Amino acid sequence: MTKIDFMQGNTACAEGALAAGCRFFGGYPITPSTEVAEHMAAKLPKLGGVFIQMEDEIAGIAAVIGASWTGVRAMTATSGPGFSLMMENLGFAVMTETPCVVVNIQRGGPSTGQPTMSAQGDMLQCRFGSHGDYSIIALSPASVQEMYELTVKAFNLADRFRIPVFLMADEIIGHMRERIEIPDTIPAGERKLLEKDTLPYHAGKDLVPGFPQFGKGYGVHVTGLTHDERGYPCTTSPSVHEELVKRLVAKVESARHEIADFRVTNPGAEIIFITYGSPARTVEQLIHDHPDANIGHLRLRMVWPFCENALGEFPDARVFLVPEQNLGQIAREIERHTSVPVVPLPKLGGALHTPAELKAAMEAWR
Amino acid sequence: MTYTDWLREDRLPHIYCAGCGNGTIINCTLNAVDHMGWKKEDTVFVSGIGCSSRAPGYISTDSLHTTHGRALAFATGIKMANPGLHVVIFTGDGDLAAIGGNHFIHACRRNIDLTVICMNNQIYGMTGGQGSPTTPVGALSTTTPYGSREPTFDLCQLASAAGANFVSRWTSYHVKELTRAIHTGLQIPGFSFIEAAVQCPTNYGRRNKFRQVMDQVEYFKTHAILQQKAERLKAEGKSVPENSIVIGDFIRRDRPAMGVKR
Numbered sequence: 001m002t003k004i005d006f007m008q009g010n011t012a013c014a015e016g017a018l019a020a021g022c023r024f025f026g027g028y029p030i031t032p033s034t035e036v037a038e039h040m041a042a043k044l045p046k047l048g049g050v051f052i053q054m055e056d057e058i059a060g061i062a063a064v065i066g067a068s069w070t071g072v073r074a075m076t077a078t079s080g081p082g083f084s085l086m087m088e089n090l091g092f093a094v095m096t097e098t099p100c101v102v103v104n105i106q107r108g109g110p111s112t113g114q115p116t117m118s119a120q121g122d123m124l125q126c127r128f129g130s131h132g133d134y135s136i137i138a139l140s141p142a143s144v145q146e147m148y149e150l151t152v153k154a155f156n157l158a159d160r161f162r163i164p165v166f167l168m169a170d171e172i173i174g175h176m177r178e179r180i181e182i183p184d185t186i187p188a189g190e191r192k193l194l195e196k197d198t199l200p201y202h203a204g205k206d207l208v209p210g211f212p213q214f215g216k217g218y219g220v221h222v223t224g225l226t227h228d229e230r231g232y233p234c235t236t237s238p239s240v241h242e243e244l245v246k247r248l249v250a251k252v253e254s255a256r257h258e259i260a261d262f263r264v265t266n267p268g269a270e271i272i273f274i275t276y277g278s279p280a281r282t283v284e285q286l287i288h289d290h291p292d293a294n295i296g297h298l299r300l301r302m303v304w305p306f307c308e309n310a311l312g313e314f315p316d317a318r319v320f321l322v323p324e325q326n327l328g329q330i331a332r333e334i335e336r337h338t339s340v341p342v343v344p345l346p347k348l349g350g351a352l353h354t355p356a357e358l359k360a361a362m363e364a365w366r
Numbered sequence: 367m368t369y370t371d372w373l374r375e376d377r378l379p380h381i382y383c384a385g386c387g388n389g390t391i392i393n394c395t396l397n398a399v400d401h402m403g404w405k406k407e408d409t410v411f412v413s414g415i416g417c418s419s420r421a422p423g424y425i426s427t428d429s430l431h432t433t434h435g436r437a438l439a440f441a442t443g444i445k446m447a448n449p450g451l452h453v454v455i456f457t458g459d460g461d462l463a464a465i466g467g468n469h470f471i472h473a474c475r476r477n478i479d480l481t482v483i484c485m486n487n488q489i490y491g492m493t494g495g496q497g498s499p500t501t502p503v504g505a506l507s508t509t510t511p512y513g514s515r516e517p518t519f520d521l522c523q524l525a526s527a528a529g530a531n532f533v534s535r536w537t538s539y540h541v542k543e544l545t546r547a548i549h550t551g552l553q554i555p556g557f558s559f560i561e562a563a564v565q566c567p568t569n570y571g572r573r574n575k576f577r578q579v580m581d582q583v584e585y586f587k588t589h590a591i592l593q594q595k596a597e598r599l600k601a602e603g604k605s606v607p608e609n610s611i612v613i614g615d616f617i618r619r620d621r622p623a624m625g626v627k628r
Contacts, residue, residue: 024447050446055472059439062432066412066443069430070451074443092433214428214444215451217407221374221423223431232377233423233431 003182009147009174010077013103013167014039016151017075019186022101023049024074026063028056028082031115032171033105036077057082061089065098069222071191071213073155077103079171080113083122084129090164091130092224094248097162097201097209099191101154104166105174106325108350117350118171120277120325126166127304133245135252138166138304139261140276144178150301156189157259161252162208168303170325172278172352194218199229201244207251253305260307262300269296270318271365273358274334276300279323282353286362289355295362303330308337319365321345323353367400374426381420383491385571385579387538387564391485392421392456394541394562398548399454409452412441414466416492417566418458418485435466438473441480445625449479454552459486459500463519467499474528477556477623483548484521484559487566495569502609506573521561526617531556533617537563537586540613547615556623563611586611 007015014036017025025040037053044051050067054060060076067074078086083104093100108114109121122129126138137157139150151167158165194200194210200220203209212218225233226241234240265287271294273283280299287295296314311320311334320342322331328344335342345361347353373396382388399409409427413419415434422429432440437455445453462470462484473480489507490496497507497514500521504513525533532554536544544562551558565571565582576582589607593614596606606612 024443026443052442052446054439054442055468058436059442059469059472062436062439063443063446065432066430066440066445067447068443069428070444070448072447074447088433089436212428214410214430215407215448219406219426219428221429221431223423224433225431230376 001184005180005182006177007144007180008035008177009141009144009169010035010105011039012144012147012180013077013151013169013174014043015182016148017101017155018043018047020073020152020155022073022075022155023047024064024067024072025049025051025076026054026067026074027060027076027078028054030057030079030082032107032174033077033079033103035174036103036105057085058089061086061093061100061102064100065089065093068098068100069214073159075101075103077105079105079107080109080122081111083125087129091132091134093164094130094134094136095224096222097248098164099158099162100164101151101158102164102166103151104168106168106170108348114350116171118278118325118352119348119350120168120170120329123168123303123326123329126168133249135249136163136166136304137161137252137259137302138168139301140168140303141173141301142275142277142280142299143173144176144180146301147173148180148182152186156187159189159191160208161255162211163252168277170277171350200231201227202229203247203251207247207254256305256307257309259302260310261302262298262307262310264313265297266293266295267313268316269294269314270316271362272296272298272314272317272320274298274300274320274322276303276330277325279325279353282323282355282358286355286358290359306333306337311338311340319343321358321361321365323347323358367397371400372396372426373424377424380424382417383568385565385567386417387487387566388417388421388485390538390541391483391544391562391564392424394545395454395483395548396425397545398552401549402552404452408450409454410444411454411456412437412444413456414461416458416461416490417487418456419461421456435461435464436469437461438466438469438480438482442473442476442478442625445478445480449625449627452552453480455480455482457482457484459484459488459521460490460498463499463521470524471528474525474530474557474559477529477531477621479555479557479623479625481548481551481558482560484561485564486521486561487564487570489566489570491566491569495573522559522616525559529557529621530559530617531619531621531623532558532615534559534615535561535563535613537590537611537613538565539583539586540590543613550615554618555626556621
């Protein structure tokens with residue numbers, strides 16, 4: 001039976017991870033994400049899992065990647081400065097195709113910024129922050145319920161695509177407390193193991209090679225260097241590098257329509273809000289207070305890879321209004337895919353957009 | 367044991383320069399591992415970045431060639447998640463003592479059940495011969511063209527102070543002793559640190575008056591002094607000769623360890 005509870009977003013994230021079978025957490029304390037680590041520290045040992053507080057976030061994500069190679073579902077949670085520190089090893093996870101989940105409870109930046117205040121300033125960093133070309137998946141929860149659900153989903157996607165999957169929450173969603181329904185069963189996912197007598201980095205049609213788990217006799221070499229299908233370093237062949245990097249990008253981008261995850265309100269509307277994370281809550285309030293079939297809402301639960309087809313859900317759109325807790329990071333991406341005017345509605349400092357602010361922005365397009 | 371038992375034949379020849387000491391250390395390590403009777407599928411080699419860190423790529427077990435300085439953090443994740451695996455790390459002076467210094471200290475403190483073999487060539491070999499935290503004062507490198515002026519790290523003292531269960535230093539000349547030390551390290555639960563001084567004729571030797579490969583190996587032979595002898599000299603109020611390489615087992619203890627298979 002579904003269990004009704006009342007909990008904090010960060011706790012719901014940890015509960016989702018445990019339900020998904022996560023049995024390794026490596027991390028470092030940082031506001032406003034610490035409750036995720038604290039909850040994992042309390043629960044994992046009782047479940048036969050491992051919690052380890054590392055010496056910094058670089059080591060945190062490194063330990064997670066190492067653990068993942070033993071076949072365990074592994075995660076870390078962090079925020080701004082810690083997220084920046086993880087960038088190099090995240091690129092390593094991409095290059096070596098290591099499944100892992102990285103939770104970022106976003107706070108105000110740059111630098112130490114506003115540790116206790118909400119922001120969405122890392123949306124481009126999660127997509128592009130490590131060097132080189134690559135692609136990842138980023139999910140963005142807008143409720144405590146989604147902190148749970150999307151964390152589960154993150155693990156399934158990480159295993160399917162063998163990539164780091166980011167749960168890009170914000171401080172408001174991480175720290176809010178609200179009702180949550182904890183389901184009996186969750187969507188299952190598994191890591192496809194490498195078939196014997198197959199080269200470890202040989203990918204089939206889905207572009208994702210089978211996973212040669214450590215300790216299973218595969219004798220696999222895993223390196224962050226450009227490698228051939230045997231996994232061996234091959235750093236000077238232009239074609240090997242080009243094929244590898246193109247596959248790393250294509251395995252995610254070619255699936256973007258299939259895995260797209262968004263919610264549509266009033267598809268016939270002309271004035272459309274596009275949100276992810278906590279600004280969605282203000283738009284929902286606005287539509288609740290001013291029921292109007294001409295106000296639409298596209299809420300992205302998956303931000304990366306960006307699914308441009310979602311914009312087509314609103315054929316009559318005259319404008320896309322994009323409230324974000326940054327200076328227009330995703331508005332910029334939306335602009336690339338539409339001829340409809342895109343209006344960023346940035347808000348910095350940590351406070352949520354108010355319904356009045358969004359109403360005023362909307363009225364200009366009436 | 368023959369080389370085909372542990373090496374990937376299809377990866378040979380290796381990238382090491384003629385006269386490099388790293389092959390000797392890999393050989394000693396594989397002999398020690400073989401002597402342990404470990405199964406290949408239960409053994410994992412981990413490394414960071416640099417000449418030493420290319421070693422796992424030639425070994426036919428599962429191996430993880432990670433980012434610069436972070437090998438111990440990755441290895442910690444592997445070992446904690448599956449204590450049934452035997453995890454051995456190859457690293458170098460730049461990888462371990464400079465960029466990876468913090469991870470080194472904390473892996474020693476946790477006393478996690480890993481064996482770390484540091485090939486100390488006193489230089490950044492892979493990038494062409496820059497000074498490292500173990501480049502001796504006065505030594506020439508491409509970034510210390512007037513002689514290094516920075517005091518050096520004693521990696522064994524560092525590991526001892528930080529809590530490792532086993533700490534030992536030898537050189538590429540002392541292959542028997544080094545193999546025995548590595549074997550001891552593999553047996554001991556907790557963190558084992560074995561430093562091996564290696565010659566780097568290409569990037570260290572030729573700039574520092576070791577014209578021939580054997581000049582530097584000969585230097586190791588003539589300048590190595592057993593730790594017990596060094597202690598005795600100190601006790602007698604005599605000084606340990608300058609430029610000595612103190613060799614031997616420095617620490618062997620039983621601090622509580624992490625990641626030990628129960």
